[in-house]
Amino acid sequence: MKSSRRRFLKLxxxxxxxxxxxxxxxxxxxxxxxxxxxEPKVGRQPEALTAKQWAMVIDTRRFESAADMxxxxxxxxxxxxxxxxxNKRHEIKWIWETEYKHAFPGKENDFLPWEVKERPxxxxxxxxxxxxxxxxxxxxxxxxxxNGIVVMDFHRCIGCRFCMAxxxxxxxxxxxxxxxxxxxxxxxxxxxxxxxxxxxxxxxAERLAEGKMPACVEASDGALVFGDLYDPQSKVxxxxxxxxxxxxxxxxxxxxxxxxxx
Amino acid sequence: xxxxNKRMYDKGMVLxxxxxxxxVVTFPFWYNLGKAAPPPEPVLTEKAKAAEKCVxxxxxxxxEHMQLLDVWRDTVVRDAKRxxxxxxxxxxxxxxxxxxxxxxxxxxxxxDKCHNYASVRPYCWDCHIDNPKETE
Ligand code: SF4
Ligand code: SF4
Ligand code: SF4
Numbered sequence: 001m002k003s004s005r006r007r008f009l010k011l012x013x014x015x016x017x018x019x020x021x022x023x024x025x026x027x028x029x030x031x032x033x034x035x036x037x038x039e040p041k042v043g044r045q046p047e048a049l050t051a052k053q054w055a056m057v058i059d060t061r062r063f064e065s066a067a068d069m070x071x072x073x074x075x076x077x078x079x080x081x082x083x084x085x086x087n088k089r090h091e092i093k094w095i096w097e098t099e100y101k102h103a104f105p106g107k108e109n110d111f112l113p114w115e116v117k118e119r120p121x122x123x124x125x126x127x128x129x130x131x132x133x134x135x136x137x138x139x140x141x142x143x144x145x146x147n148g149i150v151v152m153d154f155h156r157c158i159g160c161r162f163c164m165a166x167x168x169x170x171x172x173x174x175x176x177x178x179x180x181x182x183x184x185x186x187x188x189x190x191x192x193x194x195x196x197x198x199x200x201x202x203x204x205a206e207r208l209a210e211g212k213m214p215a216c217v218e219a220s221d222g223a224l225v226f227g228d229l230y231d232p233q234s235k236v237x238x239x240x241x242x243x244x245x246x247x248x249x250x251x252x253x254x255x256x257x258x259x260x261x262x
Numbered sequence: 263x264x265x266x267n268k269r270m271y272d273k274g275m276v277l278x279x280x281x282x283x284x285x286v287v288t289f290p291f292w293y294n295l296g297k298a299a300p301p302p303e304p305v306l307t308e309k310a311k312a313a314e315k316c317v318x319x320x321x322x323x324x325x326e327h328m329q330l331l332d333v334w335r336d337t338v339v340r341d342a343k344r345x346x347x348x349x350x351x352x353x354x355x356x357x358x359x360x361x362x363x364x365x366x367x368x369x370x371x372x373x374d375k376c377h378n379y380a381s382v383r384p385y386c387w388d389c390h391i392d393n394p395k396e397t398e
Binding site for chain 1: 318333335337339340341342343344345346347348349353355356388390391
């Protein structure tokens with residue numbers, strides 16, 4: 001086969017022509033009257049709520065005891081099938097109660113008002129604007145979505161727990177055991193998780209998509225305010241404008257989107 | 263002249279051994295001959311029958327439902343878009359738990375029938391609860 005190189009070049013030329021001819025063929029097909037099958041489309045439900053960055057303001061003055069927070073925690077944990085483990089080391093939590101010194105370390109001035117120091121504080125994932133958990137995740141299972149929510153794609157999580165090491169707020173929990181038997185009453189409309197997966201608050205992305213406010217906000221009787229941080233007309237901005245607020249560990253630069261009126 | 267002295271030693275034993283080997287190796291084939299498991303017939307619920315058409319054509323759903331679900335999952339979780347508008351313009355919420363299983367609330371007689379036949383074990387059910395209406 002002496003001419004093999006020539007033949008190869010010829011063939012390559014014909015192949016390139018073939019590749020380039022796709023639009024021509026398509027156009028000819030359309031001209032003949034053939035029609036490509038209509039394609040399905042995806043989109044947002046019309047009632048979906050969107051934002052540049054969802055944010056929350058918690059009025060801590062409204063919570064005097066753990067009992068005041070219980071309904072909010074219950075609302076979240078029941079609709080999201082968050083398991084309840086007696087063993088503290090297996091604990092899973094999306095939203096929980098903590099003390100001032102743990103919520104705001106570094107802001108413990110001497111002689112703080114007694115009620116500020118002793119009051120319980122409600123904490124959850126801050127949906128940071130500069131989230132270190134997202135950068136740490138090797139699989140992109142944790143990512144910031146277009147509404148500013150730090151979402152977990154449970155399908156992708158490999159349970160490496162880098163995100164837990166990266167989050168300075170302890171907002172994430174790891175499923176050391178199969179959580180299903182520990183969910184008292186499952187909400188069939190929301191999935192559970194499986195063993196070996198990390199989980200945390202999702203700012204109720206599934207409810208916002210249906211035009212509903214997060215469950216904890218709904219159960220808070222106005223103590224929690226939710227809205228778009230970058231919409232000057234939003235309720236969150238009004239509240240931020242009218243009250244002095246603080247954020248958790250602001251000095252770390254993660255820029256939490258959960259604000260506290262103290 | 264090369265000697266053409268190719269003698270087979272223990273001819274009888276060798277041939278008998280070969281026959282036994284072939285029989286043993288092909289045993290599963292002729293043993294099961296004509297006894298193929300009947301193809302599964304997934305059961306449609308009344309609601310599914312009444313709907314007449316799934317989100318896409320039956321042929322498409324039979325062959326491609328796994329790809330469809332994969333696209334749904336990524337679009338919902340990662341792109342925050344939950345509405346699926348099929349070629350006829352009908353809108354569905356993209357949700358295994360709340361849309362698929364709303365009609366097909368008989369996982370054992372629908373999903374499992376074919377999955378067991380084809381010996382596939384989708385891990386959807388590790389997290390998604392299989393029957394949304396069980397306690398409603
Ligand atoms: S609070 Fe923790 S988990 Fe939530 S976004 Fe910030 S770093 Fe990530
Ligand atoms: S545990 Fe999951 S979410 Fe966290 S970093 Fe690893 S893969 Fe990402
Ligand atoms: S925003 Fe939703 S997921 Fe997050 S703590 Fe509140 S109820 Fe739970």
